[in-house]
Amino acid sequence: MPRLMLSDEFWSKLEKILLQEAIYNKHNLRMTVEGILYRMRVGCPWRALPKAFGCWNSIYKRFNAWSSNNKWLRIFKALTIDPDWEWGFIDGSYVKAQSPSAGAVGQEAQAIGKSCAGNTTKIHLAVDSCGLPVEFDITGREVNDCSAAPQLIAKLPDVEVIVADKGYDSEYIREQIVKKKGVKAVIPRKRNSLKSNADMDWGLYRYRHLVENAFTRLKQYRAVATRYDKLKRNYESMVAIACGYLWLPM
Incomplete structure (x- = not known):
């Protein structure tokens, strides 16, 4: 057995x-x-x-x-009971798409992008203050963090602070976060930025490891860590199942 x-x-x-x-x-x-x-x-x-x-x-x-x-996505949302929205953390992580994931029938994009390492998918994840996944998006490798962030941030409720790394250093993203009922953005500026990090909350930024820890826990499941599904919706469902499983003990 x-x-x-x-x-x-x-x-x-x-x-x-x-x-x-x-x-x-x-x-x-x-x-x-x-x-x-x-x-x-x-x-x-x-x-x-x-x-x-x-x-x-x-x-x-x-x-x-x-x-x-979309039942797996709704099951995941039903399991996310009472998230802690004091802080929200967002990040992205690449997933290698193996050869079985290629060749889906039809012209619809299946969130698989080309890179020097081959076919790749990207998971854009948001977690709450406890490091539990609450929202995610699946895109191809060519979609960078700044491009995927607006849609991901729009899904979040009235979180007090959103924390992200330098990959999200964009005035458009900062404005979107601030317009969400005065939410504070904790995002360090890039080295070549004309503005300084004088107002940066480095103490809170140290907790950004919570979203990285969430990726580590999700990628313990091999069907999430490596993509084998041809269809985007099926791989998305696998990620939703893994996220929901993290919520089961709560």
Whole structure:
């Protein structure tokens, strides 16, 4: 029997949310979800799922159907109960997209960009004061932090302070943050900036490691650390499952 990830306490909490999302409570629902979590953890092909979870094709079809209806994203949001919005931290991290992720049918962009290292996807993540993920976006490697930040910041509620690194040093981003009901921006200026860091809160900036720690925890799951999914929505669902799993003990 392969190692499972859901205790009875975790499953009881997750099952209620699944039923709220109109997911039919079949007799093998728990093992189906465990099979999806197993694939997220080890990054194996769907066909390589252990038989203990059931038919691999049935598990994949259910995952794909729930993904196409954005159910995994809604499940993640349902698990984010009472985030601490005193501080918010944002950052981006690259993910190598392996050859199985290439060749999706259709002309729709699948958030895979070219780089000298090959195909790459980027996760743009926002965490709360406790370092728990609350929002994220998936883009190709060519989308830099400044380009993705406005959409990510717009999703955040009335957080008091937003902390980010030099990659977000942009007057447009600072203005967007300040206009969010007077939110304070803690972003160091680049070396070639004409303005100084005289008003920089370096004490608070030291806590920016919380978002980096969140990436470290998410990338413990190999289907998140390395992209194998052809479709953006399916990889997005894998990231949503990983983020939601971090919230289960809360």
